[in-house]
Amino acid sequence: MLFLFLGSVSMIFGQEAVEPEPTLNSGDTAWMIVATVLVLFMTIPGLSLFYGGLVRSKNILSILVQCFALTCIMTLLWVTYGYSLATTDGNAFIGGFEKVFLKGISVDTLSGTIPESVFTTFQMTFAIITPALIVGAFAERMKFSAILLFSTIWFTFSYLPVWHMAWGGGLLAGWSVIDFAGGTVVHINAGIAGLIACIMVGKRKGFGSAALMPHNVPLTVIGASMLWVGWFGFNAGSELAADGTAGMALLVTQIAAATAAVTWMFVEWIKTGKPTAVGIATGTIAGLVAITPASGTAGPMGAILIGVCSGLICYVCATSMKRAFGYDDSLDVFGVHGIGGIVGAVLTGLCAAEFMGGSGISLDSTGAQIFAQIKGVVVTILWSGIVSIVALFLIDKTVGLRTSAESEEMGLDLSDHGESGYNS
């Protein structure tokens, strides 16, 4: 708006238009403060509830404390060195140290048209939710201390580098990989870590034989609803402004979520005769994950395509594939975030194309874009996978990954946190 004004004034006077310094835009700032709040809302309470409802009642608090503690610890790590290493100039893999402890951020520093304080807090909420996503994979059996250690190491050596590669001018950015809101940085990154971790930590006692049923499905459905609602901050917030692109991100996010949920519901209905609550909720998350990288470039038709594909493919992965391979990804972190992220990343290339109603890649370069997307996926898988293996190996050899059989039997709530979730 101000640009416009300055532009018109210059025109009036026949002067040369100079590229103006960006100034604070109150509308953009208003939106980005709220978007930050929404993304925090995704982790606590959203994700905590979604995951918490799915475990047995003896482990409910372990999930809630894990998500809550990670929220706090990631905040401090982001402030201390995360923001600097992710966002400042450095090499193709990692940034530098000039903004450690948020050096230089004041009331007046801007990042585009919003205060830099808002930008760093917005990005902090992404750094929070990503490690929190992973805890679903090894739920009900990993030690709290090991989780905190693993998350700290993984955040430092996998989250920050992938952020820098994709969004900080690093390797993936150089390849023009499109990851508008974090399909690669957040979801594939976390999904792979979850897969590795659930394999290295081992299966829960009873997995495959006993029915390890969710103790409170309503919590899960509420949590999924909150994730959905908060996801608009995630996707439309990634525009960093309240404009037409943010609006379109809002719309396509809604469409993809709904489409994936409906897809999952009908597939399950056809296959088992019953559309379940856990099913439709999980389908929504699959759609939200998959639209994430595409939300700045896809149009409504692309969103429907992404929704159908992610609903279908994640359904298969979270049910048949998991059973076939026999790993115990307890709350389907890999099946939903890993696979959904990959599906989304690849389709982002396609759906950005003009003929798909996207924001403007020509038919000719669509193939190249899809290839770039695939390269981005592969790099992220390898990077996160290797960091996870090394980190988990080291922790296993030192403090140990897994709680004792007795603690697992008793439940992590009592063994790790000295509390029961429910009393009378």
Next chain:
Amino acid sequence: MLFLFLGSVSMIFGQEAVEPEPTLNSGDTAWMIVATVLVLFMTIPGLSLFYGGLVRSKNILSILVQCFALTCIMTLLWVTYGYSLATTDGNAFIGGFEKVFLKGISVDTLSGTIPESVFTTFQMTFAIITPALIVGAFAERMKFSAILLFSTIWFTFSYLPVWHMAWGGGLLAGWSVIDFAGGTVVHINAGIAGLIACIMVGKRKGFGSAALMPHNVPLTVIGASMLWVGWFGFNAGSELAADGTAGMALLVTQIAAATAAVTWMFVEWIKTGKPTAVGIATGTIAGLVAITPASGTAGPMGAILIGVCSGLICYVCATSMKRAFGYDDSLDVFGVHGIGGIVGAVLTGLCAAEFMGGSGISLDSTGAQIFAQIKGVVVTILWSGIVSIVALFLIDKTVGLRTSAESEEMGLDLSDHGESGYNS
């Protein structure tokens, strides 16, 4: 603001002020994105929890899945043809097909000062909550497949036409009926459908003899709180801008909700000796419903009047009247949304009057306005009632409306969704 600026520039230069093309306003856009999020938040998790807590534990998931699935399906219907039929030019009853599949909406198209993508998503959330409201009327006994069918038909043949009549330049708009945020389009429309449906589906087994108590009142109170909070998106969002009218809508919404809740609480306290949690929560919803059509035109005093009347009248309807007539409107969709909507629609005419602190109808035309409001109510009642009767009749003759007695006994969670809400 930009208007203002252009105005002042023109003044400076002594040029003629030309009505400027509306341009994107980032503050309005920021608010409308958030308002959209808030209205979605009303349905999931808000309404789902409000309703879910009121049923017995064997039916909790059925409510949650119904609300969730309708959220998804209405999203797709709105994208496919809803937006077009509701909003584009057509006749007095329905719009046309030129925007099916959101044709023409791009990153750059505006609707007033906000992106059209935001406008359509905002309106989509209204299309979601309206059918979801209805499910409370036939809770605990209607088949899931029948609910999806009914909602689709009713959405197409009642929601869209009433939208077009009231807000799309149709019949009611021609009569100057005031319905700022959907008292008629949403609440009366849904309330009547609920009344018809609960009668045609029949009473729950045990209704009138057994105490069909809410299984989890805290869920209901949380849900009511979320509805309250989200309702600001509904009412203040209906201004489609962040301005003084939106601000006043915020204020009067809060006042009416609080007044109706307090009214209900004291009436119940006097009549039964105990102010209940379900009571005060229901009173709030009654107030929110009733202020909805008036929220763009009433002042604080009007809000108090609307709050007192809706609290009082809905209390009587949800308790004595329901008992007198003997229909099983399980969660009081008609008693609260139908009646509250009618009370609000009529009082909107009065409270818009200047002497009531409203936004400017003169004393003389108040009578005419009230008469117009009543005409709007009658048309909506008839339209929604007839569509509901026909739709339910057809479904009853084909797939059937009601679950088997055995399934009702077992609970819809197991019979329709193959899941229990709570395990250990």
Next chain:
Amino acid sequence: MLFLFLGSVSMIFGQEAVEPEPTLNSGDTAWMIVATVLVLFMTIPGLSLFYGGLVRSKNILSILVQCFALTCIMTLLWVTYGYSLATTDGNAFIGGFEKVFLKGISVDTLSGTIPESVFTTFQMTFAIITPALIVGAFAERMKFSAILLFSTIWFTFSYLPVWHMAWGGGLLAGWSVIDFAGGTVVHINAGIAGLIACIMVGKRKGFGSAALMPHNVPLTVIGASMLWVGWFGFNAGSELAADGTAGMALLVTQIAAATAAVTWMFVEWIKTGKPTAVGIATGTIAGLVAITPASGTAGPMGAILIGVCSGLICYVCATSMKRAFGYDDSLDVFGVHGIGGIVGAVLTGLCAAEFMGGSGISLDSTGAQIFAQIKGVVVTILWSGIVSIVALFLIDKTVGLRTSAESEEMGLDLSDHGESGYNS
């Protein structure tokens, strides 16, 4: 922005810049509507859940109804006389009556750059949460009628005067006490009232011998998460604009909350061997309380200092100190809000200093500022304490404060509200 524009135009024309009338800024308005919604969200459902989970299941509804009813009643008191007495000119202790019943507020009146309707609703949400905070102190034993009476009296004679003293140009404002978002007005004020009330109402039956365990810790954690999320409306909203100060308030609020939570968690882990869910949640609230007065002036380093101190000191107060003195502050209103508020108020003086990264108090005047802060604390403690003692004494002599032993045994849900929270 408009200032800027007018400024530049004037420069262009070489005219004198005139201080322009503030006009409505849509970005600020958007943010403040949302901030209002967020602060309401803090009370219902946030605080209700946080408190509700901590009581026994027979008292869950009493907490929910108390918070809900106070929300409604405070809305009406604020509209009737609260806004006027708090905000209009008067003497050093209280304002006047010229805005009773919100006289003069219309769609067009502004308060700075936002509609006055938004400003009064925003402040209304503060008037709602403050009495609601107090109910945690006498949970599970005080009569509902006595609570409503006490809250009304205390609101009138303590909340409104302290508001006026701190924010309405009264005594504390004259001393230049810094209370950006309500550390004194809200938290110390409520904390002291809670301490007095829990002592005068007496301990719960079984306190000190039986384990009065929380019935549903997940509710508490969800509630704490919602309080956290909503608190950004509280703190960043207190800037009344979407600008750099609001952005910095967002950032420091997040940092202080996380730091205090982590501090509490590790202290508890070291002392008892188990980091609990209730512990980490309570630590967060302590940090949020303490940063509240400082959120407009502190920088990130100040936020860390405030977080560490409040986490540590509140931990000691809510555990050892409470046990040492033997009062039954059931949900730690004094230990967290009273003590956290005092810690925050004093440190606000320090953290505003430039060398702490604050917003500009010079080294020389830091001592004076801290002294002013302490004076503000003392005045608030005395004022709220005396009003509470008198009010509780009067109520005790008339309607009585405490429920009968039998009702306490049965639970307040049945005795006061005629309902059980949970059925099957």
Next chain:
Amino acid sequence: MKKIEAIIKPFKLEEVKDALSEIGIEGMTVTEVKGFGRQKGHTEIYRGSEYTVDFLPKIKVEIVLGDEQVESAVSAIINAAKTGKIGDGKVFVCPVDEIVRIRTEEKGENAV
């Protein structure tokens, strides 16, 4: 003196209670239990797998009474609880040596 223990279907509790009232039995103690027997449980679906939930919700009603009331009580329960479908439950009768009412310390059949 005897104790009757009846395992019944949950939704039959009201009818059983009413049937007992009719023959003058006004005291009983009720427990939620899970039953395992010929009646097979429902299947639940979770993550695409079906699990059979073996244990079905049942209600146990316990009544202590004098010897001469046993027969009529048993037939009242049977009549009220019968649906004729598998899983209707069982009635057991056990001997009781002594009964005391805590409030009055009355003993034997007077305590019932």
Next chain:
Amino acid sequence: MKKIEAIIKPFKLEEVKDALSEIGIEGMTVTEVKGFGRQKGHTEIYRGSEYTVDFLPKIKVEIVLGDEQVESAVSAIINAAKTGKIGDGKVFVCPVDEIVRIRTEEKGENAV
């Protein structure tokens, strides 16, 4: 050997447990039950209608013990559980043929 079953008011459980400990009884099994008797339940309000909740929460305490301990145990329970108000509950004594401690396979009174 005998089994004592005591139906008591929930808030008396701690006192009963302590009274039994004092006379050397350290083992017992406790069940949440619902009682129906002379004591009438509370009314709850829902949507303007009042419903009487017939079944009141009670606690069932089961103790298996040797014959000679029965008398003192019963009077300990009665003393601890009595409030003198209606609804205090009952104590039943039944015969037991055999007791086994699973851990050690000890039998009879040694297993208690």
Next chain:
Amino acid sequence: MKKIEAIIKPFKLEEVKDALSEIGIEGMTVTEVKGFGRQKGHTEIYRGSEYTVDFLPKIKVEIVLGDEQVESAVSAIINAAKTGKIGDGKVFVCPVDEIVRIRTEEKGENAV
């Protein structure tokens, strides 16, 4: 006819059920109970204080059966439920006078 009541650790229920099935016992009724005995409960932390939770979750399994099945059933239960650690629980055997299957009104051992 006899009734076996076994108090066991909750996670042993599946094994006990399977062991009984193997010897042909397909009917049983299961209750969640709380046990108090030599095994001491865990401590919970709340607001910096530690509380010992005395009562431990246990499962009560009740089986009614013919006299000749008692011995094999008791040993099946003991074998399946034993961990050798304190708190494994008890098995009690009581006499039963009569059994009726509600559905068919069959009496005695046929009703089991």
